[in-house]
Amino acid sequence: xxxxxxxxxxxxxxxxxxxxxxxxxxxxxxxxxxxxxxxxxxxxxxxxxxxxxxxxxxxxxxxxxxxxxxxxxxxxxxxxxxxxxxxxxxxxxxxxxxxxxxxxxxxxxxxxxxxxxxxxxxxxxxxxxxxxxxxxxxxxxxxxxxxxxxxxxxxxxxxxxxxxxxxxxxxxxxxxxxxxxxxxxxxxxxxxxxxxxxxxxxxxxxxxxxxxxxxxxxxxxxxxxxxxxxxxxxxxxxxxxxxxxxxxxxxxxxxxx
Amino acid sequence: xxxxxxxxxxxxxxxxxxxxxxxxxxxxxxxxxxxxxxxxxxxxxxxxxxxxxxxxxxxxxxxxxxxxxxxxxxxxxxxxxxxxxxxxxxxxxxxxxxxxxxxxxxxxxxxxxxxxxxxxxxxxxxxxxxxxxxxxxxxxxxxxxxxxxxxxxxxxxxxxxxxxxxxxxxxxxxxxxxxxxxxxxxxxxxxxxxxxxxxxxxxxxxxxxxxxxxxxxxxxxxxxxxxxxxxxxxxxxxxxxxxxxxxxxxxxxxxxxxxxxxxxxxxxxxxxxxxxxxxxxxxxxxxxxxxxxxxxxxxxxxxxxxxxxxxxxxxxxxxxxxxxxxxxxxxxxxxxxxxxxxxxxxxxxxxxxxxxxxxxxxxxxxxxxxxxxxxxxxxxxx
Numbered sequence: 001x002x003x004x005x006x007x008x009x010x011x012x013x014x015x016x017x018x019x020x021x022x023x024x025x026x027x028x029x030x031x032x033x034x035x036x037x038x039x040x041x042x043x044x045x046x047x048x049x050x051x052x053x054x055x056x057x058x059x060x061x062x063x064x065x066x067x068x069x070x071x072x073x074x075x076x077x078x079x080x081x082x083x084x085x086x087x088x089x090x091x092x093x094x095x096x097x098x099x100x101x102x103x104x105x106x107x108x109x110x111x112x113x114x115x116x117x118x119x120x121x122x123x124x125x126x127x128x129x130x131x132x133x134x135x136x137x138x139x140x141x142x143x144x145x146x147x148x149x150x151x152x153x154x155x156x157x158x159x160x161x162x163x164x165x166x167x168x169x170x171x172x173x174x175x176x177x178x179x180x181x182x183x184x185x186x187x188x189x190x191x192x193x194x195x196x197x198x199x200x201x202x203x204x205x206x207x208x209x210x211x212x213x214x215x216x217x218x219x220x221x222x223x224x225x226x227x228x229x230x231x232x233x234x235x236x237x238x239x240x241x242x243x244x245x246x247x248x249x250x251x252x253x254x255x256x257x
Numbered sequence: 258x259x260x261x262x263x264x265x266x267x268x269x270x271x272x273x274x275x276x277x278x279x280x281x282x283x284x285x286x287x288x289x290x291x292x293x294x295x296x297x298x299x300x301x302x303x304x305x306x307x308x309x310x311x312x313x314x315x316x317x318x319x320x321x322x323x324x325x326x327x328x329x330x331x332x333x334x335x336x337x338x339x340x341x342x343x344x345x346x347x348x349x350x351x352x353x354x355x356x357x358x359x360x361x362x363x364x365x366x367x368x369x370x371x372x373x374x375x376x377x378x379x380x381x382x383x384x385x386x387x388x389x390x391x392x393x394x395x396x397x398x399x400x401x402x403x404x405x406x407x408x409x410x411x412x413x414x415x416x417x418x419x420x421x422x423x424x425x426x427x428x429x430x431x432x433x434x435x436x437x438x439x440x441x442x443x444x445x446x447x448x449x450x451x452x453x454x455x456x457x458x459x460x461x462x463x464x465x466x467x468x469x470x471x472x473x474x475x476x477x478x479x480x481x482x483x484x485x486x487x488x489x490x491x492x493x494x495x496x497x498x499x500x501x502x503x504x505x506x507x508x509x510x511x512x513x514x515x516x517x518x519x520x521x522x523x524x525x526x527x528x529x530x531x532x533x534x535x536x537x538x539x540x541x542x543x544x545x546x547x548x549x550x551x552x553x554x555x556x557x558x559x560x561x562x563x564x565x566x567x568x569x570x571x572x573x574x575x576x577x578x579x580x581x582x583x584x585x586x587x588x589x590x591x592x593x594x595x596x597x598x599x600x601x602x603x604x605x606x607x608x609x610x611x612x613x614x615x616x617x618x619x620x621x622x623x624x625x626x627x628x629x630x631x632x633x634x635x636x637x638x639x
Contacts, residue, residue, distance in 0.1 A: 053500065079502035093493040096486070104490045107483055110502045112511045115484035157497075164501060 004066045006031040006168050006198035007083075012051055012061030013222075021047040023222035024061070029168075034190070034199045036209050038233070039219035040243065045202045046088060048219070049170045053085045054078040065168065080110065084166035088173045088202075090153040094146040098137050098156055101145050102128045105160035127163055135159040135189065151182035158189060169193070171201045175208050187211040218242070259620065264613050269477065269560055273470045277463075285457040292456075292465040292530040294570045299469050299523040301550050301566035302476050302559050307516040308548070309556035310480055311509055312492035316414045317421030319544035321392035321517040323536070325524025327428070327441070328391060330534035331375060332384025335365075336445030348379065351443070352436040369433045381448065388525040389518050396517030397510060404506035404513075409495070418541065425539035440535030447529045456530050465526050469563070472519055476559050479515065488512055549594045554604050561606025568605075569593075 007029040014022050022044045029035045037045045050056035052063050054075040062071045065081055073081070093101050106124040107115060120128075132138045135155040140148065145156060154174060161169055174190065175183040183205065190212050193199060203209050209216065209230070216233045218226045220242045226233060233239055279291055300322060307313045334340060340348035347365040357368050366373050377383045399420065403413055428435050435441070447454040454461045479485055488508050491498045495505050528534050537543065547566070554565015569590070576582040582589070601608055 075496075075499040076502050076504050079500050085500045087497075091494050091497040093490040093497065095493050096489060100486060101490075103483075104487055104498075105501050107487065107503075110504060112484050112487075112508050115487060116479075116482050118482055120483070160497075160501065 003031060004064075005029060006033070006066060007052070007200065008064040009048075009052065010062045010064070012048070012058050012063065014047065014051055014056060015059045020222050022051060022058075025219070025222070025224055026061075027217055027224065027227075029198055029200060031167075031198055032195050034194050034201065034212060034214050036213040036216045037200060037202045037219060038204075038209065038216050038239075039225075042221075043219040044222040045219055046172055047222075049085065049172055049200070049202065052078075053083055053170060076110070079164075079166070082167040083170060084161040084164050084168070085170040086154075086157050086161055086172060086174060088176060090150070090157045092145045092148075092153055092156050092160070095144060097142050097144055098148070099128060099132070099141040101156055102131055102159055102163050105163040127165075131159045131163050134162065134192070136185075151178050151186075154178065154182075154186065155189070158186075162193065166197070168198045169200070171199060173202055173204065175203065175205055183208050184211070259617060261610065261613055261617065264617075268609075269473065272560060272564065273473070276466045276469065279466070280459045280462055285459070288459065288462045289457050289530060290574065292462050293527065294567045295465050295469045296523050296527045296530065297547075297550065297566040297570050298563040299472055299526070300520060300547050301554055301562035301564075302469075302472055303516045303519040303523065304547050304551035305554075305556050305559045305562035306476055306480070306519070307513055308551060309558070309562070310485070310492065311488055311512045311516075312409075313509060313513055313516075314411075314414045314548070315417045315513070315516070316541075316548065317417035317419075317544050318516075318520050318547050319539045319541075320417070320421040320424055321396060321520035322524040322527070323421075323424070323428070323534075323538035324392050324395065325388040325521030326528045326534040326538050327435070327524075328378075328388035328521075329384045329447070329525040330441040330444055330528045331378040332381045333444035333447060333528065334441050335375065335379050336381065336448070337443050338445070339443055340445075347376070350375070350436070350441075352439070353433065356433055371431070371434045374434065385525065389521045392517040392521030392524075393514045396514040400510035400513040401506070404509040407506075418544070421539050421544055422541060425536050428536050428539065435536075438536060440533055440537070442533045444528070444532050444534075454529055456532055461529060465530060468522065468526055472522065473559060473563060476515075476519070480559070484508065484511070546590070549590060552594060552604060553597050555606025555608075557603055558606030558610075561604055561609075565605060 005028045009025055009027045012022055012025045013020060025044070025048055037048070039045050047056065051058045054073050054077070057072045062069055064070065065083060068081065070078055070081055079085075093104065096104070103120055103124070106120060106128055108124070109115060132141055135158060137152060137156060137159065140152065145153065148156060158171070158174060171190070175186050178186060187208055190199065190201070201212065213230050216228065216230060217224055218233060218236075218239050225242055226236045226239050228236070276295060280288060283291060300318065304315070304318055307315050334350050335348040339351045343349040343351070343354060343363060345363045345365070349363060349365055349368060353368050353372060354363065357363075361368050365376055365379075399416070403416060408416065429437050431437075452460070454464060480488070487498065487503055491503070491505050491508055499505050524538065550566035550569050551562035552565070553569060554563065555561030573586060573590075576586060576589075597604060603610070
């Protein structure tokens with residue numbers, strides 16, 4: 001029998017008082033696949049991630065992680081089930097040191113009583129050290145996270161997901177606000193994660209997308225507009241039209257994200 | 258190597274040694290005063306734990322302090338000679354007799370409608386247990402509702418503030434049970450294993466001082482655990498913590514309840530030192546004053562908040578001796594608070610950390626161990 005897909009989204013929709021930010025999206029992401037979500041502002045990419053990760057409750061449709069249905073679970077349960085998420089605006093624990101940030105992520109047990117002990121297992125420490133090297137923050141390990149540059153903060157957050165070793169990673173614009181060199185480094189990082197994790201990336205930067213993407217799903221006004229390889233998407237007439245003049249074609253402004 | 262961490266631990270050690278040595282210097286009257294300030298210091302620890310480490314600004318910490326105080330005071334009231342000498346099998350608080358309806362039986366079970374609630378308090382152990390358990394249970398209940406509903410920030414402050422006022426009203430209103438505005442006075446002494454804790458003897462001071470030392474060390478250890486680290490992570494960014502798989506409300510609830518338990522213990526010790534419990538413990542002004550202590554001392558430091566509380570109260574006591582200052586004190590305290598918030602957001606603890614960092618950075622390598630040597634030479638001469 002074939003292995004179940006890592007992430008299956010079935011006719012997922014959310015209705016914000018009449019505004020359907022995500023309107024019947026279906027998508028299958030195979031295990032180990034790296035999928036890029038493309039779309040203009042307001043296409044519903046971030047909302048789709050919110051629905052999958054439990055931040056926003058969907059009004060229709062279902063979400064499966066492998067065989068298990070996780071539709072509308074609370075965030076921490078979705079996370080424990082195996083989905084890690086990186087936010088568009090990097091989100092780290094600012095007053096803790098870089099190492100501490102990763103250590104928090106390395107806690108395997110999540111209960112308060114289970115964590116009433118001191119220190120971390122040598123296994124966890126080893127993983128933290130490895131990830132510090134991987135994201136290149138070794139030198140800054142004992143600095144508070146608030147002192148990091150924007151790009152470094154993005155890598156720290158990515159590092160927290162790597163320490164956690166969740167099977168599915170949702171990355172919302174991991175290169176937002178990065179310089180070209182930083183973007184390239186991020187692409188390398190993500191390419192290294194390919195295969196070990198199933199990854200869903202929201203991205204605008206086409207250069208970056210070409211560097212990492214295998215398959216692309218294009219969203220437009222809350223729906224899936226097209227799906228295919230980089231070359232197929234670049235040739236796709238619908239995508240071109242949507243990107244060049246969505247407001248003109250549909251005669252109305254796009255809904256907010 | 259001399260590090261900030263070692264200096265920090267040294268500060269705890271020095272503080273604990275100092276409070277243990279205080280009986281060598283002060284007379285019983287002052288020792289009793291200092292014992293009360295140490296109780297306030299314990300409240301400072303409770304505030305720092307919830308505000309500084311959990312990011313929960315509780316403006317009603319007096320609620321847990323007051324409950325702790327009343328629970329023990331009820332037991333001690335029943336142990337008072339006046340309660341025992343009312344010609345009944347069970348001790349009966351004097352105020353219940355004064356207010357009893359004509360013909361009411363003179364027994365704790367039924368002198369008025371709620372007096373049976375006092376019966377278990379004949380056991381002093383029950384009063385002591387309730388002094389911690391009730392604040393913890395109440396905090397867990399309030400916390401469960403607030404944190405599950407993801408209430409945060411200023412809304413928590415408003416809810417806790419309203420709750421302390423509500424309970425204060427209830428306590429005053431339940432006059433037949435609580436003696437209303439007058440509170441519980443004329444209490445017996447706390448008696449453990451046959452020893453009576455007269456508020457003006459040295460062992461009573463040590464009861465308070467050792468309790469404070471234990472609370473300080475335990476709270477400090479607690480925040481050094483993984484759970485303490487996760488709590489600080491939650492304070493910085495609760496959403497990130499949720500997405501790492503942590504059940505955020507459970508963590509907030511746990512530390513909120515621990516903070517309430519510490520406040521309850523402080524309330525009990527205050528009753529031992531001051532021999533009364535009163536609804537003024539639940540005055541809004543008192544709860545807010547506690548926050549000022551922690552802010553001045555440094556809310557992100559357990560020891561800092563503790564010292565802040567002791568310092569401000571010592572200054573207040575000294576200043577109050579001068580007539581002109583008594584009236585102005587509230588204004589002075591307000592001014593100090595504003596100045597601290599603007600110029601010293603991390604309080605005195607933050608200031609001393611900055612100074613220590615500055616000094617450490619200027620110490621040439623290897624000087625630190627040698628630097629200690631001359632001091633040892635000086636000591637024999639003293």
